[in-house]
Amino acid sequence: MITHDFNGILLLKKPIGITSAALVGKVKRKFKFKKVGHGGTLDPIAEGLLPIFVNEATKIVHYILNSDKKYEGKFLMGAETDTLDITGTVIATDKRISDVSDAKIREKMKSFIGTVEQYPPMYSAIKKNGKPLYFYARHSKRVDRSPRVVEIFDFQMVAREGNVVSFKVHCSKGTYVRTLCSDLAKQLGTYACLTELKRTACGILNVENAAELSLLTREDCMKFPHWLSLTDLLKIFPFVVLKPTLAKRVKCGYSPLFSEVDGNEQYLSKPWFSFLDSQGKPLALVSPDAQQQVFQLNRVFNI
Helix, strand or coil, rough: CCCCCCCCCEEECCCCCCHHHHHHHHHHHHCCCCCCCECCCEEEEEEEEEEEEEHHHHHHHHHHHCCCEEEEEEEEEEECCCCCCCCCEEEEEEHHHHHHHHHHHHHHHHHEEEEEEECCCCCCCCCCCCCEEHHHHHHCCCCCCCCEEEEEEEEEEEEEEECCCEEEEECCCCCCCHHHHHHHHHCCCEEEEEEEHHHHHEECCHHHHCCCCCCCCCCCCCCCCCCCHHHHHHHHCCEECCCCHHHHHHHCCCCEEEEHHHCCHHHHHCCCCEECCCCCCCEEEEEECCCEEEEEEEEEEEC
16 A cells, blocks of 8 residues: 555554654654654653654644643652663762652642743753764763753642652643653752653643554554544644635645635634635645735645
8 A cells, every 4th residue: 555645643652662763764664654754752761642744744743843742750769860861870869768758749849830941951862063962971071051941831749659759740842851850859859860751642632542553554554543634633723714716826835915815813813723725625834924914834735
């Protein structure tokens, strides 16, 4: 089966021990998709939801990446590693963990809710002078890092067994959960490193609808609920159906005036939305340009 004409998102459960890029490569080879990308890197230690964007859907990766994320995980108190997770080398320990009560952990977790600054871990792909931070870390070089502003919507302790704390967190894009756990421990006067992490949601996408790649065949990879066509996905977000004449012009790259789009008033405050043709097929992702009074085309779909 040749599947290069299919456009949509395949929701996969990434297993532990593989990189996100490697999983994308396996998908491309197994199903012969022409274009494949993923919606948000998970470290090899992490598992859970990894949205795979196929063909024309790769044009909306940026917009899905902007979505908030939900995770479940565990961290070990009393130990810090150079990577801030269990895969790294232990660089500091603290045996006074019994002094840290459950109530104190919950109290400090609440203090992180809201806007916070994070310094990216040295073992991360954030670039400095054109090179990822992990390049410097692997060469035992420490460089200055600029803090990143992220938002924590919810951060809760689920359970505790000795020095191991189970938690769940709802956060904005770009949040390093291992940094969050380390920063929490510092507020508690100790150390911590991430031991387990599972992404359960990415915006409107949920791990409950995801499938394991090893269990999928070419015949069933594009079936609901683990497959969302580009058309179905865009209909979840705001959209406008254009008249045939205008739709044809947009498909050729024309940015329509506000006055040419029926019911445009309700979309002028949206950062982006989609144009569909009369059959419901995606035409373009657009953003309103109040200064020029036009809808600028961000992405035009070739469907």
